[in-house]
Amino acid sequence: MDAFKKTGLACGLAVAIAIASAAPVRAQDKPLASPSSAGQKPAGAAFSREMSEQAKIYQTRGDVVPVGYVIDRSLLAYTINLLPEFRQSLAELGPTQRWLDIGAGEGQAILDYYGERYDAMNREGRDKRGSKARSVAISIEDRRQPEWHETAAKLEPGKITYLFGKTLSERTPEELGKFDLVTDVFGGFSYTPRISRFMERTLSLLEVNGVFYTLLIDVHPETWHSRPARPTTAFQTQIVNPDGTEMKICAWLKQISCVEVQCEAEPKIDTPAERYRIRKTCNEVVVPALESVHFVAGTPPAREFRLVKRSRAP
Ligand SMILES: C[S@@+](CC[C@H](N)C(=O)[O-])C[C@H]1O[C@@H](n2cnc3c(N)ncnc32)[C@H](O)[C@@H]1O
DSSP: OOOOOSOOOOSHHHHHHHHHTTOOOOGGGOOOOOGGGTTSOOOHHHHHHHHHHHHHHHHOOGGGSOTTOOOOOOHHHHHHHSOTHHHHHHHTOOTTOEEEEESOTTOHHHHHHHSHHHHHHOOTTHHHHTTOOEEEEEESSOOOOHHHHHHHHHSOTTSEEEEESSOGGGSOHHHHOOEEEEEESSSHHHHOSOHHHHHHHHHHHEEEEEEEEEEEESOOOTTOOSOOOOSSSOOSEEEEOTTSOEEOHHHHHHTSTTEEEEEEEOTTOSSOEEEEEEEEOSSOOOOOOEEEEEEEOSSSOEEEEEEOTTSOOO
16 A cells, blocks of 8 residues: 555654555555566566556546555655655745656645645745746546646646646657656556656656656665565565566666666665655666566556666667
């Protein structure tokens, strides 16, 4: 289950509790493939079936939205989930700069940014940010509530934009433009079956010196040197090398050129989350390509990827 409904908690303890409560739901309780099966591509029919199950989750409404599919996290929840530097990165954006929230759900974090309490709670950078940055929310499905439309009507035209009906990678860089800050809190980075293409597209949208903040739950953290004792051997998101050995998510991110990567894990729990800060340092970004070898629909889905040698991202 992905963690954090709207919350007023803001202390370190809250971080531990919140991430601990982010224990993953294995979709429909289907077992994950073990790393030994990593050399096989998912059968086409099985992959299509899981993708169609995943599409159903996106389209759920009202009482049938799965408990683990949280779509209304507050900005405070974003600051707790993401690395601490996110708060300052957002606070320092000026009115000509742009923030992209990938997988925005209802867009509550963006709405909170324009709310009255934001400036009171974030005094640093207040003069510089003035009327605040422009924001774009992307979601596969339209989750906007009346508050989104009310806020958009009060702000200057084009200050906030909500795009739905396509995934991030299905949108062209031209229609999205460039961004100084990108966030993804249990959005496309946690849900896509094409993670290297997703990362390529995300980084192409960042200005040089722009920063991407995201996280994953239930991964093998960079700082863990042995696999934890667990009922299953697989993590919710994992990568294998072409020879079937494990590659940690953080190690893959650090192989991307033109980025500076920071990975930080919550150390005390057995379904660890890892938070990422990825700063783009130049334009010649090359993302090591990964292919999907396992995908089981869920909130978020269980995914296994395999590194593809010397080819472009699929
Ligand atoms: C669990 S909700 C998270 C919503 C929000 N970030 C929050 O924390 O409340 C997942 C969101 O990610 C979106 N999403 C999933 N895959 C995506 C993709 N590849 N591109 C864009 N949005 C995606 C969904 O449409 C949905 O808006």
